Amino acid sequence: MFFKENLVLALESLRSNKMRAFLTMLGIIIGIASVIAIISVGDSLSSSITTEMQGIGTNNFRINVREKDSNVGNPRDPRANIMGSSASAEDEDLITPEMLEAFQEQFKDQVAAISLTESVGSGQVKDERLYANVAVSGVNPGYLQVNNVELLSGRFINDRDTAGRKSVAVVSDKLVNNIFGKSVNPIGQEIKFYEAGEIKTYIIVGVYKHSESAMFIGASSSSEKDTQTSMYIPITLAKQSKTIKNYSNATIMSNTNVDADQFTKDIKEFFAKYYEKNPKWEVSTINMASQIEMASSMLSTISLAIAIIAAISLLVGGIGVMNIMLVSVTERTREIGTRKALGAKNFHIRMQFITEAMIIALVGGLIGLVLGLLLGMLGSKLLGAAPSFSIPTILLTVTFSMAIGVFFGYYPANKAAQLDPIDALRYE
Amino acid sequence: MIEVKSLEKKYFIGTPNELLVLDNVNLKIEDGEFVALVGASGSGKSTFMNIVGALDRPTSGEYAIDGVPVHSMTQNELSDIRGKKIGFVFQSFNLMGRSNALKNVELPMLYAGVSLKERARRAKELLELVGMGDRIHHLPNELSGGQKQRVAIARSLVNDPSIILADEPTGALDSKTGDMVMDIFKKVHKEKKKTILVITHSMEVAQMTQRIITIRDGRILSDVPNTPMA
Numbered sequence: 050m051f052f053k054e055n056l057v058l059a060l061e062s063l064r065s066n067k068m069r070a071f072l073t074m075l076g077i078i079i080g081i082a083s084v085i086a087i088i089s090v091g092d093s094l095s096s097s098i099t100t101e102m103q104g105i106g107t108n109n110f111r112i113n114v115r116e117k118d119s120n121v122g123n124p125r126d127p128r129a130n131i132m133g134s135s136a137s138a139e140d141e142d143l144i145t146p147e148m149l150e151a152f153q154e155q156f157k158d159q160v161a162a163i164s165l166t167e168s169v170g171s172g173q174v175k176d177e178r179l180y181a182n183v184a185v186s187g188v189n190p191g192y193l194q195v196n197n198v199e200l201l202s203g204r205f206i207n208d209r210d211t212a213g214r215k216s217v218a219v220v221s222d223k224l225v226n227n228i229f230g231k232s233v234n235p236i237g238q239e240i241k242f243y244e245a246g247e248i249k250t251y252i253i254v255g256v257y258k259h260s261e262s263a264m265f266i267g268a269s270s271s272s273e274k275d276t277q278t279s280m281y282i283p284i285t286l287a288k289q290s291k292t293i294k295n296y297s298n299a300t301i302m303s304n305t306n307v308d309a310d311q312f313t314k315d316i317k318e319f320f321a322k323y324y325e326k327n328p329k330w331e332v333s334t335i336n337m338a339s340q341i342e343m344a345s346s347m348l349s350t351i352s353l354a355i356a357i358i359a360a361i362s363l364l365v366g367g368i369g370v371m372n373i374m375l376v377s378v379t380e381r382t383r384e385i386g387t388r389k390a391l392g393a394k395n396f397h398i399r400m401q402f403i404t405e406a407m408i409i410a411l412v413g414g415l416i417g418l419v420l421g422l423l424l425g426m427l428g429s430k431l432l433g434a435a436p437s438f439s440i441p442t443i444l445l446t447v448t449f450s451m452a453i454g455v456f457f458g459y460y461p462a463n464k465a466a467q468l469d470p471i472d473a474l475r476y477e
Numbered sequence: 478m479i480e481v482k483s484l485e486k487k488y489f490i491g492t493p494n495e496l497l498v499l500d501n502v503n504l505k506i507e508d509g510e511f512v513a514l515v516g517a518s519g520s521g522k523s524t525f526m527n528i529v530g531a532l533d534r535p536t537s538g539e540y541a542i543d544g545v546p547v548h549s550m551t552q553n554e555l556s557d558i559r560g561k562k563i564g565f566v567f568q569s570f571n572l573m574g575r576s577n578a579l580k581n582v583e584l585p586m587l588y589a590g591v592s593l594k595e596r597a598r599r600a601k602e603l604l605e606l607v608g609m610g611d612r613i614h615h616l617p618n619e620l621s622g623g624q625k626q627r628v629a630i631a632r633s634l635v636n637d638p639s640i641i642l643a644d645e646p647t648g649a650l651d652s653k654t655g656d657m658v659m660d661i662f663k664k665v666h667k668e669k670k671k672t673i674l675v676i677t678h679s680m681e682v683a684q685m686t687q688r689i690i691t692i693r694d695g696r697i698l699s700d701v702p703n704t705p706m707a
Contacts (some may be wrong), residue, residue: 054587061575387571390532392560392588392636394553470532474567 051397055404062377062405063412073373074413076366077453081414081446083359085421089438090428091352095345097434108161108305109195110316111335113298114143117328142330143295144320152301152319159307159315164188164195164300167287171277172244174224181227182277183220185242187287195302198281203236203255210254210283218242218251221259221278242280251282309336363449366413367457374406374461385465386473399466406458407451414450418443479506479529479640479672484538486524486695498524499535500695506640506674511666513683513703514676514690521695523644526676530565530642531558543639560589564633564671568645570625572617572632578604579613582632589636603631606668607661623654630661640672641665647682659685663705 063070153160167187173180192198193205201222210217218240225235235253242249259278288294303312313334320332378385385398422438429436486499498521506512516522527533528540531547532555540548542562550558559565564585572581582600591599604613607627617625626646633641643662647655659682666673675686683689685705691698 051587058575065575383571384573387567387573388584388588389556390530390559390565390567390571391585391632392556394556394588396553397588471527474532474571 051400052404055401056408058401059405059408063408069373070409070412073369073409074366074416076362076369077410077413077450078366078417078420080359080363080366081417081450082421082424083362084356085418085442085446086424086428087352087355087359088442089422089425089436090432090434091348092439093425093429093434093437094432095348096437098344098348099341108303108307108309109337110301110303110309110313111298111337112144112301112316112320112332113335114138114330115333117331138297138330140293140295142327143293143297144299144332145295148320148323149296149299152316155319156312156315159303159312161302161304162191162194164192164302165284165296166192167284167291167296169282169287170244172242174220174228174240174242174280176228176241179228181224182275183224183242183280184277185244185280185282185287187284188281189284191302192281195300199258199260201256201258202234203253205255205257206281206283211285214283214286214289216249216251216286217254217283219255219257219281220253221280222256223259223276223278224280225253225256227274251280257281309338312336313339363453367410367453370406370409370454371457371461373409374402374458375464377405378402378461378465381465382468382473382476385468386470386476389468389470390474395466398468399462402462402465403455403458406462407454410450410454410457411447414447414453417450418446421446478508478543479504480539480541480544481505481529482539484525484528484540485536486521486528486533487536498695499528502538502692502695502697504690504697504700506672508639508672509666509670511662511673511687511705512675512690513686513688514674514692515678515680515683516692517678520692522676522692524695525692526642526644526674529640529674530563531555556588560585561636562639564636564638564641566626566629566633566641566643566646568648570617570622570629570649572625572628574617577614577616578609578620578628578631581617581628582635585632585636591636599635600631603634604628606634606665607631621654622650623657626650626654626658627661630658630665634665634669634671638671640674643673643675645677646675647677647679652681655682 149163153163165188169185169187171182171184174183188206189211190205190207193200198205203219205219206217209215220235220240228240229235229238235256238253240251240253242251301316313336316334324331388398425438426436481502481504484499484502485497488496488498490496502525514522514525524533528535535548538548539546542558547555547558573584576584579597579600582604583596586596586599601610601613604610607630609624609627609631612620612624617628620628646662647658650658662673662675663685665671675682677683684703687703687705688701689703690700
């Protein structure tokens, strides 16, 4: 019952000092808003990264050829290393199909599949006025399993296709929609691929489901119809026109029961044999699971750093509340004296001022919460991740801002409670 | 009934100096008396009022309200006594500026733990009594000085105290308004049979009461019955 009275008093006091209350709250608003924004952006980022990476597969081990003694460059993009270095790797420096076969033979209990890709280029598949944008990749049969490609109909590139360099292609359901519509069975149909004035003909053997990548770079502005999808052709066909016949990288997918750390070592040792005598090049191994770990630990480090800054802001906000409450107590000394003369106990006065401090902090916290949610939503949107809010975080924030009020309001409230009624009544 | 026996109040302003503000004061005020305590500033009347109002404790001596000894009470017990046994009326009204007349009158009942409904009922009744029944929703700054003091009188009465302590209740008012406020006290005295102690430096005000106690240099100089002017 008494709490309700104090609440009314606190709100009245806020209303009569709007500007002051707002300025006091500002520290808490900024603190809470940044905490909420950071947490929600961080949450949505890490969940989208995790799903993205899990889509790639945690059992995947990426191997690529890189320059010895070089730690520069993004290890995930081996081409950056090779192209960017003063010397480029020759065919004999790269991973040969024989190496991979030997590897698969030696570790046949651990290896589930090996994926090889060769980017060919991008262009359009056209049929008179109909078209679809595609990026053509040469792949081996192992690509399907390693990259979680979901086949809708037909089959994927198989060993016979690669061995025979057959002009076959696996295309996306989007392409099928653009070129054939829904009524025609695309399997067995011929498509014409136009690239830089050249026309190549392929026969569709399979259709896969195109999944909109959640990766933020994919948040493109192009319309639905113009979306570029991948078209897969046999890797041997893709290599045909290239001077470099071996591979600068490959992805090895292990069986699920394989110990990732041990397997990484095994891969390193295996390929080290081939590169012992190579003066410039070696093979490096990256495991997706460790990538996820790295990414999320980096993310949480950044979050922690910003959270500490936010905590400092909250501390400053809390001190602001304490400051304004001290001013308020001084201003209202006579009021306190009168209340005591009318029978208020120290407890009543203390509760009144603690409630007031709590309300300032709580209102600030709520404004900060709304602001933080909006910022979080905006931030997630800008980064292309789905916004995520956790109810516990929100509840925790509200509780925490109230706790700030109580904590920083206690000292001024206690000071008010301890005032001598005679002195307080005489105060001008 | 209030009873004061050999009351002493000393202030220590650094040894060997001690200031004796109240010196062996003995006093008894029966229920239903209307008393004026007169003295110049520095006479000790404010200190006396603080002790009688349970705002301060004496250095030595006894003080009892309705036979209950007050002089040795703890802070919290004094708060209770102030809330329930004493009604204060101040020179500068001391109303809560952000609360309307009704809420101001309800305040002492809030601290005394009276229920919400009962608070509103009693507050309205007493505001009617002091002639403020039509202004219960006005804020203090919408009221004149005399009206504020009437609200304050209503406030002093809400917990049905044993004694009303009025410290210079007309001090901030012009004489006409002051007379009107004193009339209210007379009415309260007559209708509610309340013990009223008015502290004043004005003999004119004192003449309106039934008993005049004069205090000087911390001692009671005279204590005489008075026939109030009509």
